[in-house]
Amino acid sequence: SQTIHQWPATLVQPVGSPLSLECTVEGTSNPNLYWYRQAAGRGLQLLFYSVGIGQISSEVPQNLSASRPQDRQFILSSKKLLLSDSGFYLCAWNQGEEKLFFGSGTQLSVL
Amino acid sequence: KQEVTQIPAALSVPEGENLVLNCSFTDSAIYNLQWFRQDPGKGLTSLLLIQSSQREQTSGRLNASLDKSSGRSTLYIAASQPGDSATYLCAVPTTSGTYKYIFGTGTRLKVLA
Numbered sequence: 040s041q042t043i044h045q046w047p048a049t050l051v052q053p054v055g056s057p058l059s060l061e062c063t064v065e066g067t068s069n070p071n072l073y074w075y076r077q078a079a080g081r082g083l084q085l086l087f088y089s090v091g092i093g094q095i096s097s098e099v100p101q102n103l104s105a106s107r108p109q110d111r112q113f114i115l116s117s118k119k120l121l122l123s124d125s126g127f128y129l130c131a132w133n134q135g136e137e138k139l140f141f142g143s144g145t146q147l148s149v150l
Numbered sequence: 151k152q153e154v155t156q157i158p159a160a161l162s163v164p165e166g167e168n169l170v171l172n173c174s175f176t177d178s179a180i181y182n183l184q185w186f187r188q189d190p191g192k193g194l195t196s197l198l199l200i201q202s203s204q205r206e207q208t209s210g211r212l213n214a215s216l217d218k219s220s221g222r223s224t225l226y227i228a229a230s231q232p233g234d235s236a237t238y239l240c241a242v243p244t245t246s247g248t249y250k251y252i253f254g255t256g257t258r259l260k261v262l263a
Contacts, residue, residue, distance in 0.1 A: 070201065080254065082253045083194075083238075088250060098250070104262060131194075136181055136182055137188075138196045138199045139196060142193050143192060144193045146191065
């Protein structure tokens with residue numbers, strides 16, 4: 040069966056520090072991978088998606104970036120965090136037009 | 151541009167009641183619609199996926215319907231239980247030919263024991 044792992048679960052970082060969130064999927068190959076952000080009281084905002092290794096599409100201009108160094112690994116990064124980067128970050132995957140499966144999320148607080 | 155609306159934003163019901171959650175979308179040219187459940191501080195759990203050719207899907211006490219022509223979907227929960235308390239979100243794909251999903255802001259459900 041397929042599983043998705045996302046870590047860390049919580050993270051507190053000072054403004055201006057770097058960020059690296061990692062997501063891995065097991066039990067499938069060539070998945071579509073997604074990074075979403077959920078701000079308090081708001082819906083999910085798609086940040087990046089990837090349909091293959093090295094293929095990254097950005098949905099929202101910002102100081103975040105994403106990379107897919109391996110087929111089932113998706114990384115969200117920032118060189119310098121802003122206060123506005125605080126939020127709940129979710130990684131997800133699916134195959135084609137099938138169901139979306141989400142990781143357990145990372146609660147990021149930038150202070 | 152696809153937009154998704156969920157009404158009501160919050161709902162509180164006594165245990166055992168049947169209830170309906172609503173989801174509306176502006177562009178009816180979708181190929182599926184998904185319903186998710188989110189517990190506080192957790193990720194989303196997929197509940198049901200309805201293909202554009204289907205009118206409804208059922209899983210246990212959950213039944214989701216889809217009316218593409220009117221841009222609406224409903225999630226019916228039968229015999230609600232306190233364990234059903236969560237936020238329920240619907241999502242539809244964009245119509246730009248990629249697999250990106252647009253989410254509603256959700257309905258926060260509380261089932262009282």
